[in-house]
Amino acid sequence: MRTERRPKISIIVPCYNVANELERCVNSILAQTYSELEIVLVDDGSCDSTACIMRDLAEKDERIVCVYKPNGGVTSARLAGIEKSTGAWLGFVDGDDEIEPEMYERLIGNAIRHNADISHCGYKMLFPDGRVNCFHNTGMLFEQDTERGMADLLDGSIVEPGLCNKLYRRKLFDGLAGELDAGIKINEDLLMNYLLFKKAERSVFEDFCPYRYIVRGASASRQKLNENKIFDPIKVKRIILDTAPECVAKAAEKAFISTCVNVFNSLAFTGKKEFVKEKKEVRTLIIDNWDKTRLLSKKQRAAALLIKALPGAYSGIYRIYSDKFRTSPYR
Numbered sequence: 001m002r003t004e005r006r007p008k009i010s011i012i013v014p015c016y017n018v019a020n021e022l023e024r025c026v027n028s029i030l031a032q033t034y035s036e037l038e039i040v041l042v043d044d045g046s047c048d049s050t051a052c053i054m055r056d057l058a059e060k061d062e063r064i065v066c067v068y069k070p071n072g073g074v075t076s077a078r079l080a081g082i083e084k085s086t087g088a089w090l091g092f093v094d095g096d097d098e099i100e101p102e103m104y105e106r107l108i109g110n111a112i113r114h115n116a117d118i119s120h121c122g123y124k125m126l127f128p129d130g131r132v133n134c135f136h137n138t139g140m141l142f143e144q145d146t147e148r149g150m151a152d153l154l155d156g157s158i159v160e161p162g163l164c165n166k167l168y169r170r171k172l173f174d175g176l177a178g179e180l181d182a183g184i185k186i187n188e189d190l191l192m193n194y195l196l197f198k199k200a201e202r203s204v205f206e207d208f209c210p211y212r213y214i215v216r217g218a219s220a221s222r223q224k225l226n227e228n229k230i231f232d233p234i235k236v237k238r239i240i241l242d243t244a245p246e247c248v249a250k251a252a253e254k255a256f257i258s259t260c261v262n263v264f265n266s267l268a269f270t271g272k273k274e275f276v277k278e279k280k281e282v283r284t285l286i287i288d289n290w291d292k293t294r295l296l297s298k299k300q301r302a303a304a305l306l307i308k309a310l311p312g313a314y315s316g317i318y319r320i321y322s323d324k325f326r327t328s329p330y331r
Helices: 022-030 050-060 074-084 103-113 146-155 188-199 227-243 246-268 276-288 290-295 298-309 311-325
Strands: 009-015 037-044 064-069 089-092 118-126 132-135 141-145 166-169 202-214
Touching: 009 022, 009 074, 009 103, 022 037, 022 050, 037 050, 037 074, 050 064, 064 074, 074 188, 089 103, 103 118, 103 166, 103 202, 141 146, 146 188, 146 202, 146 246, 188 227, 227 246, 227 276, 246 276, 246 290, 246 298, 246 311, 276 290, 276 298, 290 298, 298 311
Parallel strands: 009 037, 009 089, 037 064, 118 202
Antiparallel strands: 089 166, 118 132, 118 166, 141 202
16 A cells, blocks of 8 residues: 655646736645645746746745746647656646645545545636536546546546646656657647556546636637647547557547547538538548447437438538537537
């Protein structure tokens, strides 16, 4: 049995043009009831006054460490922060979000009590109009072995793919940098989590929601469709599919084909003359992996059939369906 009473937690905060939000974010970390913290702020080549604010914050609290690097994306910023950090446990907070005071106290307590390598929880989305959506705040608590942790992550119905609502034992990051593609801008969290859960012997999940994801129109995940947004999710699921152990092979197959259908649905919202080549590529992927559609829900199987049989009419059909029936807590 491992014995760790008050281990240090290093919290990595990638910062890119967050001058208006960073102090609020850092203050929420400093307000944690768990005080054995190190906060590693990583300026990823910001064009605003983020670097100056980082220096000011570091002068006020010795637990804050600053790293400055050329712009390379959030994965490279996180890796730079990990390299600089000294804690036995690692957590991540985005520079424009915030966390509630008890978050790390409860996560590290669960990790120690359950002898886990990953301790994670839910989160909430705060919208500009005042709405708050929790994912999922059921209060449930359960352990996961390696297989269940990976399967739950790929399923996504309870365990969300983000890094910021999780706490990791440092050893899980050994050799991780060589397995990541820093060019992936969308679903990069899921890829890193997949590699970390693959190494974790045990995880513990408590469904409370202390991480506060502040929705901004300019965030990377809410930008209009582009090459990364179209193909990065498929690329990530392909990497997972090609490297998944046998115990989660079906979960990886389902995640891959489901993502292909979801990406085509996103393309269906665009005009008929937009992304024509990309629509053909994604449709071809669906057809080439048709055997995997057996794993989809009835609704997604029906969508796949329409994409295969009526590609020209699908955009109109999907738009009508979406306007009348589709709702999402992520909007």
